[in-house]
Amino acid sequence: MHTETTLETEQKGWLASCKIYLQKRVAILFFLGFSAGLPILLVFSTLSFWLREAGVSRASIGFFSWIALAYAFKWIWSPFVDRLSIPLLTQWLGRRRSWLLLSQLAIVLAIVGMALSDPQQNLALFAVCALVVAYSSATQDIVIDAFRIESAPERFQAAMAAAYMTGYRLAMIMAGAGALAIAALSSESEAYQLSAWSLSYFVMAVCMIVGIVTTFVADEPEQNPEKQHALEQRQQAIEAKLQASQLPGIAARFIAWLNIAVIAPFTDFFNRYGKHALLILILIGSYRISDIVMGIMANPFYVDMGYTKGEVAAISKVFGVIMTLVGAGLGGILLNRYSTYSILFLGAFLVVLTNLIFAVLAFVGKDLTLLTLIISMDNISAGIATTAFITYISKLTNIEFSATQYALFSSMMLLFPKFIAGFSGVYVDSFGYVNFFIASALIGLPVLALIMLLKK
Template sequence: MQQKLTWGQALRVYLKPRVLAMFFLGFSAGLPLLLVFSTLTAWLRDYGVSRTAIGFFAWVGITFSIKVLWAPVIDYLRLPFVTKWLGKRRSWMLLSQLGISLGLVGMASLNPQLALTQVALLAVWVAFCSASQDVVIDAYRIESVDKELQGAMAANYVFGYRVALLVAGAGALYIAELASWSTSYTTMAILMGVGIITTLLVAEPDHSLIKDRAEPFQHEWVDRMLGSGEHSPLKEWFVRAVACPFIEFFQRNGRFAIVLLLFIGIFRLSDIAMGVMANPFYLDLGFSKTDIAEIGKVFGFFCTIIGSFLGGLLVVRYGIMRPLILGAAMVAATNLLFAHLAQVGPDRFWLAVVISADNISGGISNAVFIAYLSSLTNQAYTATQYALFSSLMTLPGKFISGFSGIVVDAEGYAQFFIYVAILGTPAVALAIFLWWRDSRRAESEPA
């Protein structure tokens, strides 16, 4: 049995250089997200862009949902000169961070009223670079320390990510209110320097252990799919980098893998489908950008941290499955509070109630869901398999959210949030089924 650390020893883990660096890499990963999502929609609405057009901007986020398509390329392709200088992971990190920064500078130079198409194209570019950064940072986190430190790495990453969301949400709105949207996006581009500096300072992980662990399985499937003897380098690369992570997952889970992937795809459907309309909803209801920043972003930030902490405690106390059901139910139900707020109007008290419920439930569900996804991965293929899961968990919601503006224009905000709450019920039902299945399997196993 593994010996438990004292509280002092556990706290000192967070002072290790690579663990500490994950806060700054988490900040770099989280900063671009809102700048192509809810903060962008607030900018567009502030410039008079129609709600229907804003709804279509949700499809920019689909880039994060298909990153698994190029994750194997990031995993295996060496960048000329840069890889030799920085190593396999840090070279891709630096390239993606520079791409994000340049894209944000480009967006800052445009007026959405005059160049909406160019804004959309640059938003897609920023999202592509950001999704690529996510893939490589996940791989770096997994490979750079032993399994015992992965919890601390993930905790620091999430904390940095949440701080970045606060900066790119409330911070960007404050700057836009005091100066301009151009100044706001230029400032965010400069803040990407946090990730760039961290990438240049951290050490490249040792990839030998992961390579040794994966080699026998990969060699077996190269022979099965291509036969023995000489193979085309491209075909062998495809089997090793693309096919093997998926083969391993389906081989381990059998036909039930389809059910697991379906559950991953619908778990956050309700949450993501309403997200693109949140800031336009607050503005149309009559709240100021300062109200949104103070209550929606700053107050919401602390509520999310509380929710994440509660989610972790629930997993420790009750395991993963029962808190997973609770999280799915809470996320769906909180949409009904948004529907109520649409009837109440611009009341700061009710805004605080809705924000606290939404962010606490989101924090609980996200913390539990990350634990669940982590339990599904194989350590030898964590980067590609986790990219598959994280891509799939946002794809259906991003697609459906693209039609959110049409629904709001046709039915109104209150009816829209009721529809979104209904969208969350299949995830609750499937979570109950998975809990029942795991309980039956546990009962059938010999003591």
């Protein structure tokens, strides 16, 4: 009898955990996640496939990946996104939605610019368009992260992170497998054809309409008047103190604003976490290192192993989508029932394991069954790991400085891994794919130890 009651309680607990995904605010994050996930692969692995097929060297592709460092430096302009208003747009849509719309329109225009460029004829122009996509996409990420944190209390954050990640990973499938499939179907042969890639990127630009429509449908997050008033008073006090020291009014006003917008978010974090702050920052800066370093060479690996665009796209489209939904959804449910550190550990461990299986594939040679297993594991592990990570850094963020602090954390997540990943092509040329995938797995082991240390 006691066992039956416990079972019923357990079932109700799982049901309640699943029902949270029906909330409107959670659904909005699904579509915004799609808008955020679409551009990144267009300047990351899909772009590397395009460049490799166009005859660009592996070393150049590795260095080309540094364009995505825009995501690692977004903390630099996040205070301006957090605090500045856009003339006319802010009055019409509100602070968060106005920045969302502006960044989304810039992404669309830059993707179209890539579609109209040819990396074989003008690699510099192609790189500039990719850079605009990356910086506009990073700006969109700043706004969406702040929007999510401000839109709901903490009890919704795990579900919103999971919904965001589901949309994000589906968009990555669209920008990865979808873009490859469009390019493959538009090609008359397996030889490089610019028109096929141009069509693929035009379709990706059209897909950004999902994010633009969601921006108009979503409600602007409510600001806390008391906290905003407190920040304004602090800024006025600093300004008055600076003017008293004979500093000109305009300079005093700017420095006071800079103090609240830039300095306060950083000092707030260290004041709240004290001696543990450094360990937390090290974990944030290294958590996704295995995944990111390996990701640069994944598509060049497929090309060099003899897989066609159609084969990679078909497997990613079927198993990738299924495992993405499973990984992100499962991650959100697990986070509602277990500690964040436990799910962080699980996600990081699965990523290490996936990289080792990539090494097995590199050793065995072309094998569609093994490729299916790898792509499935890659999506489910990334879904769990990223959902856990988003929830973790959301909990670290003070809602008063949501955009700036979250941008700092998510930038640190990418900075060191992206820099190391830039040398991935050189490493493969020197040591081969098997050693590369083993090394990319081994560098993830210290992350597991750090999670255990912080959990204690």
